[in-house]
Amino acid sequence: MITTRYIGELESRAPLFFTDFLIVGSGIAGLFTALKASEHGRVVVLTKKTLKDSNTGLAQGGIAAAVHEEDSPFLHLEDTLEAGAGLCDVAAVNVLVSEGPARVRELMEIGACFDMKDGNISFTREGAHGRARILHAADATGEAIRVALVNKCVEKDNIDIQEYHYLVDLLGNDSSRTCHGALVYNTITGQQSVYIARCTIIATGGAGQLYQNTTNPDIATADGMAAAFRMGAELTDLEFIQFHPTVLFGYETQRFLISESVRGEGGRLYNTRGERFMGKYSSMLELAPRDVVSRAILSECTATGSEYVYLDMRDIPSARDRFPNIYRTCLARGIDLEKEMVPVSPGAHYTMGGIKTNTRGETGITGLYACGEAACTGVHGANRLASNSLLEGIVFGARIVDNAGEILYHRQINQEEIYRNFDHAWVLDPPAEGISPADAKHEMQATMWNKVGIIREQNGLKEAGAKIEHLYRHLTRGDDPLAYMEMVNMLTVARVVIQAALWRRESRGGHFRSDYPERDDLNWIKHVSFVNL
Numbered sequence: 001m002i003t004t005r006y007i008g009e010l011e012s013r014a015p016l017f018f019t020d021f022l023i024v025g026s027g028i029a030g031l032f033t034a035l036k037a038s039e040h041g042r043v044v045v046l047t048k049k050t051l052k053d054s055n056t057g058l059a060q061g062g063i064a065a066a067v068h069e070e071d072s073p074f075l076h077l078e079d080t081l082e083a084g085a086g087l088c089d090v091a092a093v094n095v096l097v098s099e100g101p102a103r104v105r106e107l108m109e110i111g112a113c114f115d116m117k118d119g120n121i122s123f124t125r126e127g128a129h130g131r132a133r134i135l136h137a138a139d140a141t142g143e144a145i146r147v148a149l150v151n152k153c154v155e156k157d158n159i160d161i162q163e164y165h166y167l168v169d170l171l172g173n174d175s176s177r178t179c180h181g182a183l184v185y186n187t188i189t190g191q192q193s194v195y196i197a198r199c200t201i202i203a204t205g206g207a208g209q210l211y212q213n214t215t216n217p218d219i220a221t222a223d224g225m226a227a228a229f230r231m232g233a234e235l236t237d238l239e240f241i242q243f244h245p246t247v248l249f250g251y252e253t254q255r256f257l258i259s260e261s262v263r264g265e266g267g268r269l270y271n272t273r274g275e276r277f278m279g280k281y282s283s284m285l286e287l288a289p290r291d292v293v294s295r296a297i298l299s300e301c302t303a304t305g306s307e308y309v310y311l312d313m314r315d316i317p318s319a320r321d322r323f324p325n326i327y328r329t330c331l332a333r334g335i336d337l338e339k340e341m342v343p344v345s346p347g348a349h350y351t352m353g354g355i356k357t358n359t360r361g362e363t364g365i366t367g368l369y370a371c372g373e374a375a376c377t378g379v380h381g382a383n384r385l386a387s388n389s390l391l392e393g394i395v396f397g398a399r400i401v402d403n404a405g406e407i408l409y410h411r412q413i414n415q416e417e418i419y420r421n422f423d424h425a426w427v428l429d430p431p432a433e434g435i436s437p438a439d440a441k442h443e444m445q446a447t448m449w450n451k452v453g454i455i456r457e458q459n460g461l462k463e464a465g466a467k468i469e470h471l472y473r474h475l476t477r478g479d480d481p482l483a484y485m486e487m488v489n490m491l492t493v494a495r496v497v498i499q500a501a502l503w504r505r506e507s508r509g510g511h512f513r514s515d516y517p518e519r520d521d522l523n524w525i526k527h528v529s530f531v532n533l
Contacts, residue, residue, distance in 0.1 A: 014183075015193045019044040019160070020408060021401075022181055022195050024167050024224060025203030026051050028142070029372025029393030031149035032103075033201055033400060035110070038156045040404035044195060046165040046184060048204075048219050051150050062114075062136035062261065063145070064387035065104040066097060068123055071131045073097040080388060083128045083289055084381020085509040086525055087237070092378040095359050096388065096395050103394040104135065111148035113137060125264040128289045134387050136261065140325045142390065164188045166482060167223050170200065170231045170368065171418050177232060179368035180413055187482050194418060199367060199407040201400060202228055202355060203393070206373040207241075209441075210494050211348035212449035215244055215257040224374040226489035228355045229496070229532050233363045233370075236529040237353030238493065239500035240382050240510040243454050244349035245293035248329070248342065249308040253445065255347050256329050260386050262313055263287055265322060270310045270341065271300040277309075291383050291510050294346040294454050301345070310341035346454060350389060352380040352510055353500075356529060361400035371397040382509025434476035437483035440491070444471055448494060456501055457515040465498045500528040 020041030023030045030045060037043045047053070066076040076097040081088050108114070114135040115122040125132040137144035153159050164187045171194065172179040181196040204224030208216025229235050246263070248256040263269075263286040271277050281296040282288035288296075297309050313319045319338055320327045330337045355370040357363055357377055363370055371377075372393040379392055401407075435443075444467075451464035472491040477484045506520035507513050 015191075017044070017193060017195045019195060019197050021199045021201065022046070022197035023201045023203055024182065025205060025372065025374070026161070027203060027205055027372060027393065028145055028149065028390055029374075029397045030201070030203035031146075031153055032107075032394045033203060033371060033397030034153055034159050035149065035156070036398050036401040037199075037404070038159050040401065041158070041198075041408055043156075043159045044197070045153070045159065045161045046167065046182075046195070047161070047163050048166050048187070048223070050163050051146075051161065053217060053219050062124065062134035062141040062387050063104060063107075063390040064129065064133050064385070065100040065135065065391060066131075066133055067101045067104060067121070067135070068131070068133060071133050073101070075131055076100075076133060079128060079130050080379065080385045081381070083383050083385040083509075084379075085383050085519070086381065086521060087508065087527065088381035089378025092359050095399070096377075096379045096392060099395050099398075100391045103391070103398060107145060107148065107394065110152045112145045113148075114141070114144075124261050125287070128284070128287065128385055129387075132264075134261065134264070138322065138324055145390065165193075166485070167204065167227055168192070168485060170227050171196075172231060172365070172367070176366070177364070178366040179231060180418055182227075185481065185485070190481070196413070196418065197367075199369060199400075201361070201397075202368070202370040202374050203372045203397070204374045206351035206354070207490070207493050207497075208348045208351070209253075210444065210448045210490055210497065211241075211453065212253060212445040213247070213255060213345070214253060214348040215247055215255060216348070217254055221486040221490050222351075222493035223486065223489045224370065225354055226492040228363060228365075228368065228370065228374075229492060229530070231365060231368065232532060233365055233368065234356040234529050234531050235353065235493070235496050236356040236376050236527050237380075237382075237500075238351070238497045238530075239504050239528060240352035240380075240508075241348055241497070242290055242350040242352060242384055242510045243294040243346040245290055245297050245346050246311050246344040247347035247349075248333070249345045250333075257347075257349070258311060258326060258342065258344055259323065260290070262311065262316070262323060262326070265319075266316045268312045268315075269293075269297070269344075270312055272304045272306040272309065289383055289509075290349075290386070291512065295512060297344075297346055298454050308343040308345045311344045312341045313337045314339065314341070348449075348453075350384055352376070352382065352384055357396070359396070359399060360403055361396055369400045371400060382511065432476065434474040435471055436476060436478045437480065437487040438478070440471045440475050440487050441483075444468060444487075444490060444494060448497075452494075452498055452501055454512065456511070456513050458502065458513075461498055461502045465495070465502070468494045468498060496530050499530070503528050
């Protein structure tokens with residue numbers, strides 16, 4: 001159990017490991033970065049559960065890259081900037097679209113297989129893309145990429161993958177703003193260990209579990225963001241949460257995604273009155289940006305008194321073959337998508353903001369880097385363009401390792417210096433009586449969904465802020481140290497999301513304020529950032 005006494009005894013009780021690269025997270029960003037880093041030194045990959053547990057494996061639609069002869073990086077850049085609603089970092093987007101095709105070809109070289117047609121790559125189109133540029137593997141693209149990466153990583157003698165290892169906190173020196181590694185908790189044995197590294201890379205994914213309805217697995221608890229924030233890294237753009245409009249309707253927290261590719265291939269949305277409604281909201285109809293479609297669905301649900309709308313896939317040729325995973329999942333719920341419409345509603349899907357980095361993955365703290373959904377590189381702006389997330393993970397993960405010569409020059413320090421500088425304040429023993437992690441999670445998720453969700457306004461945000469602060473101050477440990485630590489991290493990041501949403505008094509991309517419904521380019525072409533001082 002994580003207590004001040006235990007931390008105090010860390011020097012004598014915790015095993016100590018040294019490595020060149022310490023990568024926390026085993027999705028596409030973490031594993032691709034591990035492969036690149038293995039060309040330069042020893043690599044340890046820590047993952048909270050198993051190599052099968054990540055958002056990457058759930059990604060259906062595909063990976064966007066301008067590899068078709070009728071496409072170009074410039075056209076991909078234009079679409080990305082348009083979707084980002086004025087807040088994309090143009091230099092970062094240029095890196096993404098220019099280097100993306102080469103990184104995708106590397107994925108193919110290591111064994112990622114994408115669908116082909118007549119001997120050529122088969123592309124599909126998704127919302128807000130002006131071209132069909134999405135490479136896909138049926139409707140399980142992320143899983144195809146994940147398997148290829150895992151197979152390649154396990155072949156490497158200098159990549160050590162540690163499953164069931166949870167990031168407790170980063171270790172370093174506050175005065176010199178330097179990260180030297182991490183304190184880690186083995187969720188099977190309950191043992192702590194210390195990993196000292198020349199380079200620590202956060203690739204822990206997003207924060208979907210902050211919300212009651214999400215496509216994210218239970219591991220998406222903002223751990224890397226919170227740990228980096230405690231160390232002094234900057235969190236930025238966290239008011240921009242992307243809600244995917246078409247999630248299979250149900251009452252479980254993690255819900256099944258119905259890929260945007262379905263609408264790209266001709267899927268249509270109808271309300272429960274049988275009316276096709278997207279024409280009222282956008283000239284792009286079902287292929288409008290995700291925030292537009294999500295709000296449209298919410299509006300139709302309010303107007304019809306329903307909890308969902310319908311997605312009609314019946315006119316898609318060979319829908320069963322094109323979307324086999326979706327077909328099987330719907331059929332298991334008693335829905336034959338070739339004969340019936342599918343009930344869908346929005347769910348929290350992607351965190352546009354995160355740990356602020358430059359285009360080299362640097363966080364401003366020496367030795368600490370971030371990539372993937374945990375990072376905020378500036379490529380997504382206020383609203384991520386569909387299928388850019390997988391691409392971002394590999395492009396900017398590779399860019400971290402491009403500086404391997406500089407990284408490996410960092411000295412490795414001794415454990416006494418690590419312990420002397422470790423600030424354990426956040427793991428001080430909480431009150432013996434209070435709100436359990438399970439109850440706190442239930443209250444937090446409901447509050448975030450109802451008050452900090454698709455549509456927001458000042459009073460609701462203030463109420464949410466008060467509720468989250470109360471949960472944070474009265475959280476007790478309970479019987480599960482992992483659940484407690486996850487709740488500390490989620491509540492930490494939830495506070496930042498709420499405050500950022502309060503400060504941004506306009507509507508833009510994934511952030512919509514009903515009390516400030518217009519986009520305000522005069523005052524709000526800027527980022528909202530937080531540093532833990």
